[in-house]
Amino acid sequence: MNLIELKDVNREFRESKTNRLEVLKGINLTIEEGDFVALMGPSGSGKSTLMHIIGLLDRPTSGLYRLHGRDVSELGDAERAHLRAQKIGFVFQTFHLLARLTALENVLLPTMYTHISHRAERAKKIMRDLGLNDRSHHRPNDLSGGERQRVAIARALMADPDLILADEPTGNLDSKTGQQIIGVLKKLHHEGRTIVLVTHDQAVARQADHILYVHDGRITNPERAKTKSLHKAAAR
Amino acid sequence: MIFLANIKAAFRSIRSNMASSILTVLMVMIGISSVVVLSALVEGLKQDITAQIETFGTRSIFVAPFDATDGSPQINPTQLFGASSITESDYELVAGDSDIAAATKFSALSATPKADDRVFSSALLVAGNANFDKAANYKIDQGRMFLTDNPSEREVVIGTRVATGLFDTEQAVGKKFMLGRYEYSIVGIYQKQDVGEGQTSPFGGSIDVNSIIVVPYETARRDYGSLQINRIFGQVTETADAGAVADRLTAALQKNHGDTKDISVLSAKEILSLLDSVLGSLAAASSGVGAISLLVGGIGIMNIMLVAVTERTREIGIRKAIGATRSAILLQFLVEALVISVLGALIGLGASLGAVAAISAKTTLSPVITQSSMLLAVSIGIAVGLVFGLIPAIRAARKDPIEALRYE
Numbered sequence: 001m002n003l004i005e006l007k008d009v010n011r012e013f014r015e016s017k018t019n020r021l022e023v024l025k026g027i028n029l030t031i032e033e034g035d036f037v038a039l040m041g042p043s044g045s046g047k048s049t050l051m052h053i054i055g056l057l058d059r060p061t062s063g064l065y066r067l068h069g070r071d072v073s074e075l076g077d078a079e080r081a082h083l084r085a086q087k088i089g090f091v092f093q094t095f096h097l098l099a100r101l102t103a104l105e106n107v108l109l110p111t112m113y114t115h116i117s118h119r120a121e122r123a124k125k126i127m128r129d130l131g132l133n134d135r136s137h138h139r140p141n142d143l144s145g146g147e148r149q150r151v152a153i154a155r156a157l158m159a160d161p162d163l164i165l166a167d168e169p170t171g172n173l174d175s176k177t178g179q180q181i182i183g184v185l186k187k188l189h190h191e192g193r194t195i196v197l198v199t200h201d202q203a204v205a206r207q208a209d210h211i212l213y214v215h216d217g218r219i220t221n222p223e224r225a226k227t228k229s230l231h232k233a234a235a236r
Numbered sequence: 237m238i239f240l241a242n243i244k245a246a247f248r249s250i251r252s253n254m255a256s257s258i259l260t261v262l263m264v265m266i267g268i269s270s271v272v273v274l275s276a277l278v279e280g281l282k283q284d285i286t287a288q289i290e291t292f293g294t295r296s297i298f299v300a301p302f303d304a305t306d307g308s309p310q311i312n313p314t315q316l317f318g319a320s321s322i323t324e325s326d327y328e329l330v331a332g333d334s335d336i337a338a339a340t341k342f343s344a345l346s347a348t349p350k351a352d353d354r355v356f357s358s359a360l361l362v363a364g365n366a367n368f369d370k371a372a373n374y375k376i377d378q379g380r381m382f383l384t385d386n387p388s389e390r391e392v393v394i395g396t397r398v399a400t401g402l403f404d405t406e407q408a409v410g411k412k413f414m415l416g417r418y419e420y421s422i423v424g425i426y427q428k429q430d431v432g433e434g435q436t437s438p439f440g441g442s443i444d445v446n447s448i449i450v451v452p453y454e455t456a457r458r459d460y461g462s463l464q465i466n467r468i469f470g471q472v473t474e475t476a477d478a479g480a481v482a483d484r485l486t487a488a489l490q491k492n493h494g495d496t497k498d499i500s501v502l503s504a505k506e507i508l509s510l511l512d513s514v515l516g517s518l519a520a521a522s523s524g525v526g527a528i529s530l531l532v533g534g535i536g537i538m539n540i541m542l543v544a545v546t547e548r549t550r551e552i553g554i555r556k557a558i559g560a561t562r563s564a565i566l567l568q569f570l571v572e573a574l575v576i577s578v579l580g581a582l583i584g585l586g587a588s589l590g591a592v593a594a595i596s597a598k599t600t601l602s603p604v605i606t607q608s609s610m611l612l613a614v615s616i617g618i619a620v621g622l623v624f625g626l627i628p629a630i631r632a633a634r635k636d637p638i639e640a641l642r643y644e
Contacts, residue, residue, distance in 0.1 A: 052638050057556075057637045057641075077562055078561045080557050081556065082559065082560040084557065084559045085560075090557045096550070096557070096641065100252050109554075113555075113558065113560045114559055223481075
């Protein structure tokens with residue numbers, strides 16, 4: 001089943017009264033449940049905007065977005081927030097942890113915005129699975145980059161989302177640590193989650209099941225978007 | 237649950253921004269405590285004066301040389317002395333009224349009491365009739381009232397503070413002292429009343445029974461020449477209604493004055509209601525002062541919250557990305573503003589209690605913090621937090637998550 005379906009999605013930004021910047025131009029994209037897709041492209045290609053639209057942080061100027069078969073293009077702010085809380089986990093390049101909170105408190109943050117049962121146990125289990133059990137009470141500043149990113153992944157997993165959106169998750173990490181984080185994402189993929197990974201690192205992108213190239217607001221290899229993951233087929 | 241989590245988060249961010257948080261809490265504290273202390277002072281004043289009026293009794297009436305019937309309070313301390321429109325015939329009219337049980341003239345004199353080399357300069361020297369005690373409802377504790385029949389004997393009745401001021405003892409019956417050129421002997425002491433020194437009486441001037449010296453009217457007239465009748469004090473009979481008698485006598489006295497409104501009769505009850513309006517305006521004025529300081533506190537809250545919203549733009553972006561709705565962000569920042577203001581209100585309340593205790597101990601004022609003023613302080617704290625926290629909270633809630641996440 002299709003998890004994500006974009007049809008003729010455009011996104012324009014108004015730079016001034018007369019000048020409009022077309023960042024996404026007629027994007028058609030389908031991502032199936034359980035896919036591991038890398039979005040690649042140079043900076044300014046529109047891949048981040050695409051990810052923001054997929055992540056319900058932004059709206060298309062025109063076009064259709066179906067998430068789980070439901071049209072979400074016209075949803076209000078509150079409903080989009082609820083969907084983000086329940087269905088989508090974000091992983092960012094700069095981790096985006098709250099410095100004032102401990103690792104465990106950061107992981108628990110989503111529980112403020114959606115109901116999660118057995119939250120304390122769940123947070124501890126996720127952190128243990130990610131090798132963070134002895135880091136629970138450290139603050140982000142006392143953690144290494146890899147540890148911080150794993151805390152961010154733990155936070156993204158708290159609400160048990162179907163979709164993980166990772167925006168340059170290895171961008172601030174050395175290659176060895178970056179590889180560990182990709183390993184974590186691969187593991188999540190094997191558990192059945194859908195992963196969308198934005199990167200400009202070819203070596204990172206190659207580890208996804210398939211790669212979508214974004215260039216100048218268009219996907220240049222749309223046929224790949226419909227290619228079912230062989231990797232996943234093998235796993236099943 | 238969310239609310240509790242927000243309160244916890246609010247304390248955390250207040251801790252992380254300790255210096256300016258403390259300053260803001262301080263601002264609110266000052267605002268709240270100025271409201272509470274000022275209203276406590278007004279309330280204390282009211283209770284004092286009410287108690288003082290009650291010592292005169294509910295049957296008391298007073299004739300004053302001005303019109304106090306039009307509702308505008310003209311209670312002016314300086315009017316106790318000076319020119320008075322009250323005449324001897326006014327007194328006779330009042331004293332002869334069938335509803336009046338006792339009436340006395342009340343004439344302020346000026347002379348300094350002296351015993352050997354001791355002077356008591358803060359005495360209130362008054363000439364009155366032999367029934368002054370009954371008419372003014374002052375009880376004699378020791379000795380007796382003077383007898384006007386025998387003016388040559390120069391008898392006086394004094395308050396306890398005069399006695400201790402001149403003789404270091406309240407047991408002063410039989411002792412003599414000088415008033416101007418003449419020597420007077422003390423025949424009675426008024427019962428001590430529990431009122432602070434220097435308190436202003438509602439009847440104009442400081443009528444403090446503890447500091448009073450009452451000289452027989454006839455004796456005073458002989459020794460000091462012609463006297464002004466500054467007031468007439470009286471008690472209505474037990475069956476009469478003081479308010480009705482006062483109204484009737486006001487009409488009679490004004491008629492006696494050729495229909496000029498330069499005289500009126502007040503009952504204790506009426507004075508009480510007049511006072512209520514005076515104190516009401518005083519309370520309103522002090523609330524105004526408090527409101528201004530609260531405004532300052534409120535602006536402080538708005539300032540710290542606007543700074544917090546800007547500084548924490550990225551946090552807002554992160555929270556929105558992981559699913560916070562606008563209203564959740566709004567609530568978060570509103571709760572933070574509330575925590576600061578309620579904290580300020582509670583500390584301000586504590587400070588007020590301390591200040592009021594100190595004022596009571598160190599001065600003659602006796603401020604009273606009522607339960608309703610405590611409740612008011614806390615509700616004002618909540619209101620200030622809500623009102624001044626709202627704009628920053630709205631600003632936080634409206635932030636675009638993508639731009640917020642990019643904020644450095």
